[in-house]
Amino acid sequence: MASRPAIPKGTRDFSPEEISRRNYIFDTIKSVYRSYGFQPIETPSMEYLSTLMGKYGEEGDKLLFKILNSGDFLADAGPDVLTSHDAGHVAALLCEKGLRYDLTVPFARYVVQHRAELVFPFKRYQIQPVWRADRPQKGRYREFYQCDADVVGSDSLLYDAELVQMVDQVFRRLQISVTVKLNNRKILSGIAELLGQAEKVTDLTTAIDKLDKIGLENVNAELLERGFSAASVARLQPVLQLSGSTEEKLSAIAALFEGTSETGLKGVAEMREVLGYVTDMQVQTAVEFDLTLARGLNYYTGTIIEVKANDVKIGSICGGGRYDNLTGIFGMPGLSGVGISFGADRIYDVLLQTDGFPDSTTETTQVLFVNFGGDEMRAVLPLLSEVRRAGISAEIYPDPLKMKKQLAYADSRRIAFVAILGGDEMASGSITVKELATGQQTKVAQRDLVDFLLNR
């Protein structure tokens, strides 16, 4: 291969520095998940296409990466494969597996498959890559990590509030200022009922979800286009123009639901209960009720959560919600759950832009032992072993090159200390330690080296 090697579009290599930074995000999220009693699971990268297909809408099916069957896949596919010009049909004949598209469907599959071993409510977290054959663009990748936590097997709204508390804790630890927006799918259904068009709740939410982006006038135009009557749109106006505090908004909308929508009233009651718990839990992040929030995902049935960074324009960096029937598609109905997902890539970009990564995230060697060759080198080896056994990351330069070259290596690797064991030091059982940042040199007894380094 003569040409310079490359990696597929939309995928990435991660350097040591990028890994350390990403782990800083993962570790923060994990430690919060754990302190709430969530336990990790992992699922295979590939699932049967029968598990994945039809769960993400028509567009989602197209974005699944499909894996060619192994062995003699052509013969196994039958003669049809050579005559059909329908790509979807041919793909189904050639492929029975696909790469995971998200962590939610594999989790639902996991719960149903392992139900006998699980204790409910089952709280799991999962941090793994997912793959989507999306058009690659800035900030959108074909392989990226999701960081999900879900609890299934309980209707308790305490869990909805706990997810808000977890969001609060994660972003305070990362020192990212955020706003949490909450809504409830039942309030959205209530609004559709209020307009007398309960069956059009998806059209309604798709349109009003854009209020922030395209403005009231364009939303109204889109609603008319989507088949809402002019009377309905007129009736919607006081709802879309609600103002005041969260409690004022909830009271106003509850008054509208009174006598017209039981579902809407239930949504308001759930929202109040969740907000009450959030207060009791001493959440410090700003939490707002936003009735335009829909998140486009039809499987939410209760609370909807979305988090935005206050200081960086980047869209949602975390989101989630409650669903009543996620495992129903796999033959286990009636299991309610609620979950959240942190967008690690966007959080990474926020921290880059706000200079929010701690300085020490990149792990590197702490001490480089200079290599003088011969006896001096061999005298270094047991010392090096001792330093490493003490948990200090250390190296010896591999060849007895000029000191200058060895120091240049230490410098470019950002190694803090250089340890020098030459003829003088051998004779006196000592070793010289040089701190590269200050140039300060200290001669210590070889037996005191570990203590000396641990005290730095």
Added chain:
Amino acid sequence: MASRPAIPKGTRDFSPEEISRRNYIFDTIKSVYRSYGFQPIETPSMEYLSTLMGKYGEEGDKLLFKILNSGDFLADAGPDVLTSHDAGHVAALLCEKGLRYDLTVPFARYVVQHRAELVFPFKRYQIQPVWRADRPQKGRYREFYQCDADVVGSDSLLYDAELVQMVDQVFRRLQISVTVKLNNRKILSGIAELLGQAEKVTDLTTAIDKLDKIGLENVNAELLERGFSAASVARLQPVLQLSGSTEEKLSAIAALFEGTSETGLKGVAEMREVLGYVTDMQVQTAVEFDLTLARGLNYYTGTIIEVKANDVKIGSICGGGRYDNLTGIFGMPGLSGVGISFGADRIYDVLLQTDGFPDSTTETTQVLFVNFGGDEMRAVLPLLSEVRRAGISAEIYPDPLKMKKQLAYADSRRIAFVAILGGDEMASGSITVKELATGQQTKVAQRDLVDFLLNR
């Protein structure tokens, strides 16, 4: 979907317990890698097939998982795809990407692609899953983790010895008794030269690699079958029957090489140098010279390393070696390297069989707050927040069910403590903590709860 969901053959779900155990292995390996100055990188799950094909032999090419091109893959493939009956040809038309088969080839690709940013010698470790369309069987999976460390850009045999030291440290920390076997590819080449059949070194090593398994007589038969003359096979007998200490064996074989194979002599010298360093480094594990060791991988050019567990029959659990030209296939010749790979799945099985996992590997909730509903429940919420902020993993039971049910949940989750805040406790500002293992109950002031738990 009516049928119970399943996952593809040869793949696995990981439960919280399995993840904790696997992380115990990964964390041990990582901490050793880090203390030797290795830094983590990650590469994409998918690589171009042009990067992967032809690197693992014909059999390896067949075991690659290929990913169907996205979009209108049929039209893009051209008319040929509908008439060809050659699966390999059709696969090449339909697929441009495949899943990573190991971590070595992606690492070589990474080094060449990023050479301008790297500091050489470049020491990287990489712990990621790989995929092979192998026939699934006990202990062999289609998705499994590799844990590799390599250093490229140096010929120094200090690194070969350091890898042995790392093996020593990893397995002593895991408390697995192992034997390290060493060989040198140049010694194998020397033996082929000794027989006057230098060009047949691969046939030679493939045959003598089996000495342990099939015995001397069968090895001799196989050599004849592979085209070695009876004279050659006779000449080989003293080599195959070498005995004594490592130094005795090396001396004997050096005597045979004297005047017949420069390469063989160089191999003996390298082996002695590596063994000398291993002694200086105070390696405690048994290290043996084994001239039948070949590891089947043709890219090794110097030291070959293999590790076997002493107490469990499971084959090799770690292996590696030195290669002179791994990046040559990507247009960057002359870069020498040496690396090692730990087999996490087999190490897992060894630890299971020897009961070697520490008891505390499964992380679970430490305290469950009983839920009495109403005011008592709301009084628990700020306490729960405080406990979590202190880094203690804690939960509240989601609903005010009967105490018995809540305790059963704590029990099945193996939660150590239950915290009870009922009417009495509310009145006195206290909380009762019950240790489930002993049944012991202690009433403490609410403000002392965190301290009390931290002291347990």
